[in-house]
Amino acid sequence: MRDVAIIGVGCTEFGELWDKSFRELFVEAGVSAIEDANVQGGKIDALYVGNMSGGRFIEQEHLGALIADYSGLASLNVPSTRVEAACASGGLALRQGILAVASGYHDIVVAGGAEKMTDVGVETTTDALAAAADREWEGIMGATFPGLYAMIARLHMHKYGTTQEQLAAVAVKNHHNGTMNPKAQFQNEISIETVTNSLMVADPLRVFDCSPITDGASAVVIAPAEIAKKYCDTPVYVKASAQASGTISLHDRPDITTLDATVAAANWAYKMAKLKPKDISFAEVHDCFTIAEICAIEDLGFVKKGEGGPATESGMTALGGKVPINPSGGLKACGHPVGATGVKQAVEITLQLRGEAGKRQINGAKIGLTHNVGGSGGTAVVHIFGREK
Amino acid sequence: MSVPRFWRRLKNLYNLIGTHCEKCGRFFYPPRNMCPKCRRNGIVSPFKFKGSGVVVTYTIVHTSAKDYSKLTPYILAIIKLDEGPSLTSQVICDHSQICIGMRVRSAFRKLGEESDKGMIYYGTKFVPMEEKA
Ligand SMILES: [Zn+2]
Secondary structure, X not given: OOOEEEEEEEEOOOEOOOOOOHHHHHHHHXXXXXXXXXXXXXXXXXXXXXXXXXXXXXXOOOHHHHHHHHOOOOOOOOOEEEEOEOEOHHHHHHHHHHHHHHOOOOOOEEEEEEEEOOOOOHHHHHHHHHOOOOOOOOHHHOOOHHHHHHHHHHHHHHHHOOOHHHHHHHHHHHHHHHOOOOOOOOXXXXXXXXXXXXXXXEEOEEHHHEOOOOEEEEEEEEEEHHHHHHHOOOOEEEEEEEEEXXXXXXXXXXXXOOOHHHHHHHHHHHHHHOOOHHHOOEEEOOOOEHHHHHHXXXXXXXXXXXXXXXXXXXXXXXXXXXXXXXXXXXHHHHOOOOOOHHHHHHHHHHHHHHOOOHHHOOOOOOEEEEEEEEOOOOEEEEEEEEOOO | OOHHHHHOOHHHHHHOEEEEEOOOOOEEOOOOOOEOOOEOOOOEEEEEOOOEEEEEEEEEEOOOOHHHHHHOOEEEEEEEEOXXXXXXXXXXXXXXXXXXXXXXXXXXXXXXXXXXXXXEEEEEEEEEOOOOO
């Protein structure tokens, strides 16, 4: 296996982009990534496209070919593959790209993700997202995606004394970080009261505990580490890429407040990178709901199980804290175009490690981690990146 | 959900019939045709659950998909059956009454409907143990 580096990144703005189509979004992100890497189109050996639900959101399948075509790469017959793992589709597309380069099968690969969620009404979106859970045994009983995470939150509060205010603190922090990210869907500050007074979606989760419905795309260019410096002065090295599965139904999980897939993927990633949780400078984690970030920092080993709420409240995960979590604003403030999110996390890590993150820059950041989850934990993808090999 | 897809599971949904692995003794609801522990060595056969259990966790859903919008707000819960497995269902009771650890038992109820003229789904929901179904 070869060492692998990210040599270019690109991202569209995230938001309700009614005047842009799926293909336009992907091409915009892809082009800015290859311009950033200073790579010519003819050099690209393969494309990986992360997407959750094109069939429902834009009634279009065969997205690999669509993207190859509209990127001008079909005339060169560049192989293009769509990758799906619900909200972890992007992280998985990134991983497929990394595996392809590491194996020696391909040299220059573009891995991206995109989702166009606002072309359909909110009820269709809710139903499409519910497909990330078990349709026949959760969906039919009236389980919604917020409903499943609400049941995680309820039990976390019961077992560990986690409070509404601690959940809200996640949203307040991520909105604050989002004010410094020009690509974020929400760039406004909110208060604890904004969250705790907002409309109830699934008790105890309110609207401001949930990530929004978003359009957006992101892409990275991956190359073998030994040639990375030919393209880029500051390549970001992939120190670990890990993926794990967990039960698709929440009710089958041994501990409903622990995402086993996250724990397994994180353990493998730490082992691969020869690192421990304390070595991680900062992380982009999957905060599709406020409770999800609290579970993530516990399952990734940054705090002990049950201590995610108090840790967030204390500022440990804020910019300038011991382990800044979601400096980009996370899914909560940036928005969550489901197929794009996992790649966008890697874009943020790359910008931070290169020192190009602007006002939200973390000083001296050396090691960054991404954590992308599909469904209520059926899939988890963890990557670790570093400034040095 | 399509009619055949729903119809296929009627016997399980209506009567709380899951499966049991005779090799390792584990019970499954929803039913599995392969034991995840014994895999191909397992001996899996149908099993009718008593229908009593305990609430592991719950939420009150205020915003739902269209098929369930007439029922909102409703209590969605994970229930651990006394025989071992856990399932997702709704609990019918006063919203101030629901709590973690509450004893419940199964009851045959309407689950939802596709539209005014569409299919109506029936299946198992849960009610507090003391009450009559
Ligand atoms: Zn067995």
